[in-house]
Amino acid sequence: MIMNKQEFLTYAGLQTQTLEHWLEQRWLIPDQTGVGANFSDMDVARARLIGNLQTDLGVNDEGVDIILHLLDQLHGLRRVLDKMHKDL
C-alpha cells in the first residue's frame, strides 16, 4: 500500500513533529514525488520498530541512529547471503 504523509501519520500513529524529526534524521526515507512523499508498508514497519526502540526499550536518539545503521548493514548482508545461498 502506498500512502501520503497524512495517511501515514494516521496509519503509523505518529505526531507530525515526530515524523519531521525522523525524516530529518533520515531514519525514514519515503519515496519523493513531485507533490510530496509516498510512504510504503515498509516505512510503516520501520516506524513501528523505531517506536519500539524508543518507547519500549528506552533507546535514545543516538542509540536509534546506531541501531538502524547496524540493522541496515545486517539486512544488506542477509540479502547477499540469501542471494548466494540461492545461487550456489
Place this chain on the structure above:
Amino acid sequence: MTNPYEILGVAPTASSADIQKAYRKLAKTLHPDLNPGDKAAEEKFKEVVGAYDLLGDAEKRKRFDDGEIDATGAERPPQHFYRDFATSDHAHPYTNNSGFADFLDGDDALAELLRRSERARANRRGQDLHYRLPIDFVESITGANKRLTLPDGGTLDVTIPPGMVDGQILRLRGKGAPGTGTGGHGDALIEVEIVPDRRFTREGDDISLEVPISLTEAVLGGRIRVPTPTGDVTMTVPKGSNTGTTMRLRGKGAPRRDGGHGDQFVKLRVVLPKSPDPELEAFVSSWDKGKTFNPREDSAS
C-alpha cells in the same frame, strides 16, 4: 494459559520498574527486528509483549491480579515486522552494503558473487502498483476512456476495453513504480470495479432489463423505446403481451471473447395508471369474459 509473571520471569510482587527491566532484557534478545534470522523469536516475543502489555500497565495488572481479566486480555493483531520487508528482493532506500563493501574489491569467487548480486540489484525492475477504478455498468459493456488520479497527484489514462467484468484486472505495462538502473518501470495493475446499474443486470454475455408497458401497449401491441448500453432502440411489443413476457434483442448484450455479442433480454411488466380511472372501471365491469377468466386456475389451491 501461561502466567505473564512467569513469561517475564519476575515474582508476582515485583515492582513496575523491575517488570520494565525484565521486559527490556527479554525484548533485546527476542525482538524480531533485532534478531532477523531467528524465526522462533517472533512467537516468544509476542508472548513477552502480551505479558508486558498486561503487567506494564498498572491498571491492567491490578485487574489481572484481582482475577478480572485473564492473561489473554492483551491479545494483539498480527503485525508485520520490519525484517519482513528489509531482506526482500525489492530495491529500497535503506539498503546498506557497508557491511561487506570491502569484500567487493577482491578478485576471488566470493567477490565475484557479491558483485554480481550488487549489479542485479542495481538494475531491478520497479514494483507493480495496484489501483482500483470504479466504472459504470454501461461503460463496462461499451468500453470507455478513464483518467485515474494517483495518490501522488499524477494521472493515468486508462482505456477500458468493452465487456469488462467486476474485479477484472487491467495491466498497464511500464506504468508502475520506477526501477533502478536499467531495470525499467513496473506495471500498473488496475482492478475494475463495476458500479451496479439499477436498470440492467448481467448474466454471462447476456443483459436483462425490465421495462414497464401500459395496458394499451400490452393488449394492442405497439412500438416502444428500450434503453440498451449502446443507446435506445425501438422494439415492437406484440399484441397480447403480459407481465413476464420476455423478448430478445439480438446482439445487444456484452461483447463475447470470440467476437460477436450476447443478447439483451427485455422483460415486460404491465403497469396500470396510478390513479383509478372511472372509464377503465366501467369497461372492465362490462367485460364478461374478463370475469370468467381465472389466472389461478392452474395453480393448486
